[in-house]
Amino acid sequence: MLYLIAxxxxxxxxxxxxxxxxxxxxxxxIVESTKESSKLLRIHGLSGKKFFILDEHSKPEDVKELAxxxxxxxxxLMTDCGTPGFCDPGAHLVGExxxxxIPIKTCLGASSLMGLLSLAGQxxxxxVFRGFIPxxxxxxxxxxxxxxxxxxxxxxMDTPYRLKKLLFEMETFFSDRSFLLVLDLSxxxxxxxxxxxxxxxxxxxxxxxxxMLLIYPDKVHEKKMDQRKGSK
Numbered sequence: 001m002l003y004l005i006a007x008x009x010x011x012x013x014x015x016x017x018x019x020x021x022x023x024x025x026x027x028x029x030i031v032e033s034t035k036e037s038s039k040l041l042r043i044h045g046l047s048g049k050k051f052f053i054l055d056e057h058s059k060p061e062d063v064k065e066l067a068x069x070x071x072x073x074x075x076x077l078m079t080d081c082g083t084p085g086f087c088d089p090g091a092h093l094v095g096e097x098x099x100x101x102i103p104i105k106t107c108l109g110a111s112s113l114m115g116l117l118s119l120a121g122q123x124x125x126x127x128v129f130r131g132f133i134p135x136x137x138x139x140x141x142x143x144x145x146x147x148x149x150x151x152x153x154x155x156x157m158d159t160p161y162r163l164k165k166l167l168f169e170m171e172t173f174f175s176d177r178s179f180l181l182v183l184d185l186s187x188x189x190x191x192x193x194x195x196x197x198x199x200x201x202x203x204x205x206x207x208x209x210x211x212m213l214l215i216y217p218d219k220v221h222e223k224k225m226d227q228r229k230g231s232k
Contacts (some may be wrong), residue, residue: 001070001073001074001075001102001103001104001105002070002075002076002077002093002094002097002102002103002104002105003022003026003074003075003076003077003104003105003106003107004077004083004084004085004090004094004104004105004106004107005019005022005023005076005077005078005084005107005109006019006082006083006084006106006107006108006109006110006111007019007037007040007078007079007080007081007082007109007110008040008081008109008110008186009081009082009110009111009112009115009185009186009210010081010110010184010185010186010187010190010210011186011187012040012043012044014109014110014186015040015044015109015110016107016108016109018107019107019109020044020046022074022076022107023041023044023046023049023076024046025074026049026074026075026076027049027050027073028049028050028052028069028073028074028075028076029041029049029050029051029052029075029076029077029078030051030052030053030054030066030069030075030076030077030078030090030093031051031052031053031054031078031079032053032054032055032078032079032080032088032089032090033053033055033080034051034053036080036081037051037078037080038051040078052066052069054066054077054089054090054092054093055089056089058089058092060092063092063093063096064096066093066096067093067096067097067100067102068100070093070097070102071100071102077090077093081112081210082110082111082112083106083108083109083111086113087131087132087157110186112182112185112212113129113155113212115182115185115186116155116180116182116185116212116214117214119180119182119192120180120214120216121180121194122216124153124214124217126152126153127152127153127154127155127214128150128152128153128154128155129155130143130147130154130155130156131155131156131157132157132158132159133156133158135162140169144169144172144173145173147173148173148174151217151218152217152218153214153215153216153217154214154215155212155213155214155215156212156213156214156215157211157212157213158211160208160209160210160211161207161208163183163204163206163207163208163209163211164201164204164207164208166213167181167197167200167201167204167213168201170197170200170213170215171197171198171201174197174215175197176218177197177215177216177218178194178195178196178215178216179193179194179195179196179197179200179213179214179215179216180192180193180194180213180214180216181193181194181200181204181211181212181213181214182211182212182214183206183209183210183211184209184210184211185210185212189206189209191205191206191209
């Protein structure tokens with residue numbers, strides 16, 4: 001049995017009671033990094049667990065070995081923050097366990113994506129989750145240029161140290177759109193910025209932070225959607 005344990009994106013108290021109960025009885029835990037997982041478990045009095053690593057460097061044979069572990073006993077899968085398998089190497093383990101017909105259960109919890117959408121200043125009925133765009137400049141520019149054809153809301157993510165770079169790129173590619181930028185969700189340093197890209201760049205006081213960026217829908221597309229709703 002494989003349990004997918006959603007971990008807090010900021011405040012460690014946001015983990016669910018169900019997840020804590022499963023982690024308490026589970027001896028073997030697959031983690032993205034021992035540092036972050038040990039810290040969270042220690043806060044909740046759950047030390048002494050056996051860790052197995054699953055990260056971006058794990059090979060297919062590593063995933064197969066971990067899946068076999070799940071076949072013989074209860075195993076919990078945790079990421080550094082958020083839900084395993086979502087923009088995360090845990091997806092490979094889920095796929096392998098399903099191929100081997102090993103039961104999988106998800107333990108829902110804090111979600112940075114849902115947190116972002118809940119903070120939107122307008123109703124978002126549909127959106128495109130693009131997630132992490134390429135790091136290499138040529139591929140990055142190509143990906144952003146392709147996204148300019150998308151008129152629905154778009155969700156972007158990137159590493160903390162590329163925060164300012166991404167905002168600069170938004171000024172180049174999406175200067176006519178409005179944005180919602182959330183930083184360090186559920187932490188004491190949380191900051192929410194909404195408006196034009198110029199407003200965001202002016203109000204941003206951090207050089208780097210954990211963040212997600214929502215590009216609001218194109219105004220013409222949004223108007224058409226409203227007209228469709230009104231005709232029903």
